[in-house]
Amino acid sequence: MRCTNCGYEIPDGELYCKRCGREIRIVPDYNPLDDVLAAQVKGGIDGGERPLDDYDYEQSYTSDLRRGEAQRAERRKKEQTRSMRHTSAMSGKTARTSGTGRVSRGTGTAGKRASQGTGNMNPDRERRRRMAEKKREKKKRLRRKIIIGFIILIAALAVAVFFLYRNSYAGQIRQGNRAFSEGNYEEAENFFNRAVDKDPKRGEAYTALSKVYLARDDEDGAEELFLNALESYPDEVPVYEACIAFYVDTEQPQEVSAILEDAPEDVRSELSEYVSEGPTFSLDDSEVFDDVQQLSLESDGEAIYYTTDGSDPDTSSQKYSEPIQIPEGTTTVSAISVNAAGIPSLPVVKEYTVEFPIEDAPAVTPSTGQYEQQTQIVIQVPEGYTAYYTMDKSDPTEKSTKYTGPIDMPEGNTIFKAVLVNGKGRLTGVTTRNYELVLN
Known part of the structure; x- marks a missing residue:
């Protein structure tokens, strides 16, 4: 049977047309x-x-x-x-x-x-019900399409984010770390170098690269990597932080003060916890002292270490606890200060000179003259001095004959010269005597 309104083929047993919703007339109207x-x-x-x-x-x-x-x-x-x-x-x-x-x-x-209900059913109400059913079904299909589209969009965004992350600075670092943990150092180095190319002002890639160098026992190469980065980007705090971490990990804390010494003031301010200032000295090394001195050292750090033999101090050197005695002569004092972070300062070096007042030329007896009987020559030697003499007209030095007691005057004409030398090798003036011994 076909619908008389729209021509739609109506299955047996249906009371309304599914296409237009009009009631089906099974029996024609009676006339x-x-x-x-x-x-x-x-x-x-x-x-x-x-x-x-x-x-x-x-x-x-x-x-x-x-x-x-x-x-x-x-x-x-x-x-x-x-x-x-x-x-x-x-x-x-x-x-x-x-x-x-x-x-x-x-x-x-x-x-x-x-x-x-059927006996009282209104055909228009049934039609509206069926149309409402169709609308609900259509809405359900629309919702399903929207949900599926949303899921596809989320998946596409996730894939895009994944690829963006994979090619980002952090993604290169992560892939490099994975390769490094698997022992693929060459592959890891490539990833880390790509990260450096993407953002050379960040420190993570340099730190990761230094680990690759250290794994190959190339500590010098790792240090050169950081020094080159600092030279290229001297104002970037992250690069300094990466370099400092490298020196601390490789037990070279003394190098931290070396890279921070010439760093810009704003960088030093940002990294103030690593800045270690050297100790201050109580004595001025431009002055020459005429007596033994006591040198005091002060610092804002946790400890001070020093040497007095001209060598560079470190944490294994003499720890400062009381004033340092500066004896006669020249003394070189080198000291460092170690801050709370364990970073030693650069050495502060000062050279002190103490010169005692020198004695006059030595007293020599007898005086110049002619003698006719055996006579002995005597030199007065003060405490702390050593006497030296010559009888060949040359000036005496520490290499001349050492005076140990009275000397027999030689027969004939003799030019006798004597000098005193203190414990620091300083020489006094020379005393000269002209003797002539004629024995009968």
């Missing part, structure tokens, strides 16, 4: 005049006693009306029966999904309600 006309034509053919004009229209019309009413009632009954069967079938499905044991009860109740 009583058709029955009257049919009866007249039949009477004329059969040769009945009453002519066509004498036909009992009233009786026939009344009879036909009743018959039409009966037919319409029969049609409504059939429609109600079909609707009730359809409703019962739907109720039976619902009952079966709820459990086998309740199917009979559910069906009976649903059937009763369907029977009650």
